[in-house]
Every structure is written in structure tokens, then in C-alpha cells.
Amino acid sequence: MPVVPVFPLDVVVFPGMTVPLHVFEARYKRLLKAAEALDPVHFVIAPPPREALEDEGADRPGEIGTLVDVLESEESLDGTVNLVAHGRERAKLTYDHVEPVPEPSGGVRPLWFAEVEPWPVERTDPNDERVAAWDALEAFDRYGDVFFAPTARDQAAAAMPDDPLYQASFVCANLRLPPDGAQRLLEAPSLVDRFREARKAIDARLAAHHADASLGPAGEA
Numbered sequence: 001m002p003v004v005p006v007f008p009l010d011v012v013v014f015p016g017m018t019v020p021l022h023v024f025e026a027r028y029k030r031l032l033k034a035a036e037a038l039d040p041v042h043f044v045i046a047p048p049p050r051e052a053l054e055d056e057g058a059d060r061p062g063e064i065g066t067l068v069d070v071l072e073s074e075e076s077l078d079g080t081v082n083l084v085a086h087g088r089e090r091a092k093l094t095y096d097h098v099e100p101v102p103e104p105s106g107g108v109r110p111l112w113f114a115e116v117e118p119w120p121v122e123r124t125d126p127n128d129e130r131v132a133a134w135d136a137l138e139a140f141d142r143y144g145d146v147f148f149a150p151t152a153r154d155q156a157a158a159a160m161p162d163d164p165l166y167q168a169s170f171v172c173a174n175l176r177l178p179p180d181g182a183q184r185l186l187e188a189p190s191l192v193d194r195f196r197e198a199r200k201a202i203d204a205r206l207a208a209h210h211a212d213a214s215l216g217p218a219g220e221a
Contacts, residue, residue: 002115004115005031027103030101032070067090067091093117098111140202
């Protein structure tokens with residue numbers, strides 16, 4: 001399996017999702033150099049684990065992440081780098097080594113490298129996927145009515161992909177869940193499971209919102 005640099009980030013990237021990144025730390029500039037040696041240029045984004053794993057004195061990123069391809073990269077005059085990364089596929093990580101990277105301040109920060117095993121989401125009966133997708137998209141529409149401005153709601157509807165895999169990614173990426181909640185959706189074993197878990201997250205968020213609204217401004221029903 002190839003060894004790929006890992007970018008620990010408190011943002012869960014789903015397949016098909018495009019994210020802008022601003023790189024300023026020396027270790028992540030080193031990550032980009034390592035990624036440029038790969039064809040195509042890519043690295044892994046993995047959030048910190050729910051329970052930090054300690055090794056060689058540094059917290060290690062999690063063991064499930066997303067392979068991302070670098071679509072654009074531009075270095076600014078101040079030496080920072082702006083790039084656009086596109087989620088390719090979910091992957092399991094087996095950490096290979098950590099490289100200590102000197103920082104201008106005089107400290108040293110870790111850059112992790114991992115062997116990457118692609119872990120595509122399981123595809124099951126297309127009819128089951130369509131039903132799960134319909135339920136999740138209907139719930140997402142209700143979610144948008146509550147939490148999105150009208151313009152953003154219309155933009156979301158216009159941007160919704162046709163492919164069920166990317167529909168699930170689009171919904172999950174736009175639920176504004178905390179990283180641990182989004183990570184649970186990324187780790188769902190099948191596409192049907194991902195849609196169902198997204199629907200549960202939407203229903204829970206809407207229920208909490210309506211409960212808060214029913215209390216009124218003074219916090220009383």
C-alpha cells in the first residue's frame with residue numbers, strides 16, 4: 001500500500017466534496033512537497049480520533065480519513081499556500097512513520113505518514129438506496145427550511161448531485177455537525193446506512209430546535 005502524508009483537520013471531507021485550505025505551518029508545507037511526489041498529487045485528511053492516540057510524544061490523527069486530490073495550489077508572497085482539495089474516497093490508515101518538522105519558532109511539529117487502504121462505502125440494493133435517499137433528502141429539505149437562508153436553500157437545491165453517493169456526501173457535508181458526528185456519517189458501512197444516519201441526525205437537530213423554540217425567549221413554555 002502507498003505511504004501518504006496525513007493532514008489532521010477538524011473538518012470531515014466526504015467523497016466528492018471540495019474544500020479550500022490555507023497552509024501556513026512548516027509541516028504542512030512539507031506535506032504538500034510530499035504530496036507533489038505522488039501522481040496524482042494527493043494526501044489524506046483525517047480528523048483527530050475521538051480519544052487521542054499517543055505515539056512518539058504527539059497526538060496521532062484518526063484511522064479513518066478521506067483521500068483528497070489537489071486541484072489547485074498557489075503560494076502567496078508571504079510563503080503561505082492556498083489550495084483546493086477534492087475528496088476522492090474514504091480510506092483506512094495504518095500509520096507508517098512520523099517526521100519531525102522544524103518550525104521557524106524553533107519548535108518541532110509532527111507530520112504523519114500512513115499506508116492507505118481505500119475503503120469504499122458498501123453499495124446494496126438500488127431500490128433500498130433510492131428509498132433511503134428519498135427519506136434523507138426530504139428531511140434535508142425540512143432542515144434547509146429551518147436553518148438555511150432562502151438564497152442558500154435555493155442554491156443547495158440547485159447544487160444537489162444526481163448520483164446517490166454524492167447526494168449523501170452533499171447532505172452530510174451541509175448538516176454543520178460537529179466533527180465527531182460527521183465522522184460517524186463518514187464511517188457508516190453502507191450508503192443506505194449513511195443516508196439513514198444522516199436522517200437521524202437531521203431529525204435530532206430539528207427536534208432540539210423546535211424544543212428550544214417552544215420554550216420562548218425566557219426559556220419557559
